[in-house]
Amino acid sequence: MIVASLALAAAGAFTGASLYVNYVEQPARLALSDDALIKEWEPSDHRGFIVLAGLAAIAALFGFIAFRELDDIRWLFGALVILASWPYTYWAIVPLNNRILGLIAADAAHEARKVIDLWGKLEIGQTAIGVLALAIFLWAAG
16 A cells, blocks of 8 residues: 555645646746746746656556556556646647747747746646546545
8 A cells, every 4th residue: 555655645746846836936937027037937847847747757657556556446547647747748838838948049038928927827737637636546545
């Protein structure tokens, strides 16, 4: 049951990190001037991507192992849901990341602000994925 607890903990960490991005970091970022916003966004985005992708992978791995050990399909569903953050990121968020990077290179800070605001709205999808996976893991653990 330790592996199941680790899956639950990693999904909780993923959800907490994505909540932090949505409700702490993004509002603070948008309060910055255009130049400061751009300087903050790029390194923050790269680090945040690594953290969220890593936590999703860890939660999914432990979820798959818990499914195998406990023979409870809910762990498999939770693992697949948390892993869905990867294709969601690739299809929904990465195109905006590339657009923002292009605007930064073109020195179009004001336009980048608008896209970063939209990017933040799409990041709410990460939180939704985390909450759903966490709920499934809690259901399976209960």
